[in-house]
Amino acid sequence: MKKYILNLLLLVFLIGISSCIKEHPDSPPGNGTDPAGISANTTVNAVKALSAPNLNETVTITQDLVVSVVVVGDDQSGNYYKQLVVQDSTGGIMLMLDVSSLFSKYPIGRRLFIKLKGLVLVNNYGLYQIAGALDNTNTPMGIASSLIASYIFPGKWGITVVPKVVSISQLHDNTLQSELIELDNVQVKKGEITHPYYSSKTGAGIALESCSGSLADTAVIYTSKYANFANSIVLPGNGTVLAVYSGDKNNIPQLTLRDTSEVTLYGPRPCDN
Numbered sequence: 407m408k409k410y411i412l413n414l415l416l417l418v419f420l421i422g423i424s425s426c427i428k429e430h431p432d433s434p435p436g437n438g439t440d441p442a443g444i445s446a447n448t449t450v451n452a453v454k455a456l457s458a459p460n461l462n463e464t465v466t467i468t469q470d471l472v473v474s475v476v477v478v479g480d481d482q483s484g485n486y487y488k489q490l491v492v493q494d495s496t497g498g499i500m501l502m503l504d505v506s507s508l509f510s511k512y513p514i515g516r517r518l519f520i521k522l523k524g525l526v527l528v529n530n531y532g533l534y535q536i537a538g539a540l541d542n543t544n545t546p547m548g549i550a551s552s553l554i555a556s557y558i559f560p561g562k563w564g565i566t567v568v569p570k571v572v573s574i575s576q577l578h579d580n581t582l583q584s585e586l587i588e589l590d591n592v593q594v595k596k597g598e599i600t601h602p603y604y605s606s607k608t609g610a611g612i613a614l615e616s617c618s619g620s621l622a623d624t625a626v627i628y629t630s631k632y633a634n635f636a637n638s639i640v641l642p643g644n645g646t647v648l649a650v651y652s653g654d655k656n657n658i659p660q661l662t663l664r665d666t667s668e669v670t671l672y673g674p675r676p677c678d679n
Contacts, residue, residue, distance in 0.1 A: 408420050411503065412662045414511070414672055422512065422615075424570070426452050426641055427669055428642070429448055431643075435448070436560045437562050437563050437564035437565075438516075438560075438561065438564075439561065439562060439564050440517060440519070440552075440561035440562055441519060441560070441561055443523075443560045444472060444494070444559055445472065445474070445499075445519075445521065446472050446473055446494075447470075447471060447472050448472065448473055448522075449473065449477050449494055449495070449496040449497070450473055450475065450492075450496050450497040450498060450499050450628060451456050451496040451497040451534075451613045452470065452586045453467070453473060453499070453527060454497065454498070454527070454534050456527055456528075457529040457534075458525055459529075459532055460531055460532050461529055462529065462530055462531050462532065464526050464527065464528050464529070464537075464540060464544065464546060465526070465527040465529070465606060466524070466525075466526050466527075467522045467524065467525050467526070467527055468523065468524055469523060470523050471519075471521075471522040471523060472519055472520065472521050472522065473494060473519070473520050473522065474498075474517060474518075474519050475492035475493055475494045475517070475518050475520065476489075476492065476493060476516070476517050476518070476560075476565050476567050476634070477491070477492050477512050477513060477514050477515065477516050477517075477518065478491050478492065478493050478498065478514060478567050478586040478650060478664075479514065479584075479586075479650045479662065480490030480508055480509040480512060480513055480514050480529050480585075480664075481506065481507065481508050481509055482509035482513070482514075482631045482661065483633050483634050483635065483663075483664060483665050484630060484636075484664060485629060485630050485632075485633040485635075485662060485664065486630075486662070487506065487630070487632065488502065488503055488504060488505065488506055488508070488545070488548050488557070489501065489502060489548075489615060490503065490508055490512055490518075490522075491510075491584050491662075492518060492652050493567065493583075493584060493585050493586065496579070496586065497582075497584070497585065498582070498583060498584030498585040498650075498651075499534050499535065499582075499584050500534070500535040500584050501535070501536050501549075502528075502535055502536065502537045502538065502546060502547070502549065503538075503547075503549045503551075503554060503559075504538065504547065504548035504549060504550050504551055505546045505551040505554065505557075506622045507635055511560060512558070512560060513563060514664065515563055515564050515565045515566065515567070516560055516561070516562070516563040516564075516565070517561035517563070517565055518558055518559065518560055518561065518564045518594065519535070519558075519559040520535070520557060520558055520559075520560060521556070521557050521558075521559070522557075524557075525537065525538060525549070525557060526540060526546055528546045528583075531594050531660035532580050532583070532653070532654075533580075533583060533653040534584070534651075535585065536671075537549070538550055538553065542622060543578075545592055549673065561617055567586050568587040569587050569648050570582060570585060570586070570587050570588065571587075571588045571589075571590065571622065572588070572589065573616060573618065574588050574589060574592070574614070574615075574616045574624065574659060575597040575616070575623050576622040577625065577651055577654065577659035578654055578657065578659065580653060581652050582651045583651055583652065583653045583654075584650065584651070584653075585649065585650070585651055586649075586650055586653070587648070587649060587650070587661075588646060588647070588648050589614070589616075589625070589646065589647045589649075589661075590616040590618070590645075590646050591616065591617045591644065591645075591676075592614050592616055592617065592625075592644065592645070592646070592647055592671075593615060593617060593643065593644040593645075593675050593677055594613065594614055594615075594627075594640045594641070594642070594671065595613040595614070595615050595624075596675075596678060598613055598640065599633040599641075599642040600611050600639065600642075601639070601640055602636065602637045602638060602639055602640070603627065603629035603633065603635055603637075603638055603640060603663070604629040604630065604631045604633065604636035604637070608633045610643070611626040611627065611628060611629075611660075612626065612627040612629070613625075613626055613627075614626065614627055614647065615677055617644060617675075619678045624658060625647065625658065625659040625660070626655075626658055626659070626660050627640075627647070627663060628660050628661060628663075628664075629663060630651060634664075635663075635665070635666045638666055640669075640671075641669060641670075641671035641672065642675070643671040643672045643673050643674065643675060644669070644671060644672075644673040644674060644675050644676060644677070645669075645670045645671040645673050646666040646670050646671075647661070647663075647668065647669050647670075647671070648664070648668035648669075649661035649662060649663050649664070649668065650662045650663075650664065670678060
């Protein structure tokens with residue numbers, strides 16, 4: 407009898423625990439639903455146009471603007487920190503949020519509706535971000551964790567964003583900044599194929615060269631030292647790289663990897679011939 411009572415109490419305890427466990431917001435079945443009562447009335451590129459191009463300035467958004475975007479870069483690998491990269495059909499932009507582990511609620515492939523009124527558009531000479539506010543030195547700050555739910559409304563997940571297939575030379579005009587891109591027929595420069603993605607020798611950059619145009623076409627793969635693949639060795643072959651285009655610095659396109667599974671450099675190296 408005593409054993410029966412103990413088993414019954416254990417069962418009640420386990421049921422109590424299970425009732426407190428919440429399902430992950432992005433768990434199956436289905437791919438979720440978009441929030442009711444909210445819809446987009448502008449686009450990413452229209453928001454960027456609130457600031458003149460190629461200036462270093464910030465603009466507080468005063469209009470009742472809403473964009474609908476899909477996450478194409480999150481912080482799961484550690485290559486982004488307190489940032490999300492989002493895009494719609496017109497362009498991409500970076501979101502600054504003052505909270506980590508964003509991927510648990512806003513993973514790659516999730517649609518977000520963002521109410522922009524009161525947020526700050528940051529234009530760093532053509533590189534755009536959305537921030538929460540400016541501090542007393544006019545430095546942009548991420549949207550405070552207590553305010554994120556007032557501005558960002560998550561919707562469906564599991565949405566596939568098809569990368570734009572481009573050449574390195576097409577990146578120089580900076581129009582594809584913060585968008586998911588695909589580079590084909592590329593390889594890491596010969597002197598860097600034994601390096602990890604991040605090291606004190608290379609800094610944060612690994613040089614990637616094109617084999618389908620001028621060999622002067624070079625991009626840099628950026629990797630944070632906190633990325634979970636920072637110590638992985640770069641593949642030595644030729645092939646395809648999927649990445650987020652982060653912008654042009656000193657006339658060299660900068661790329662940010664989401665994961666090394668999107669680097670498929672296994673073929674022969676024609677650039678070396």
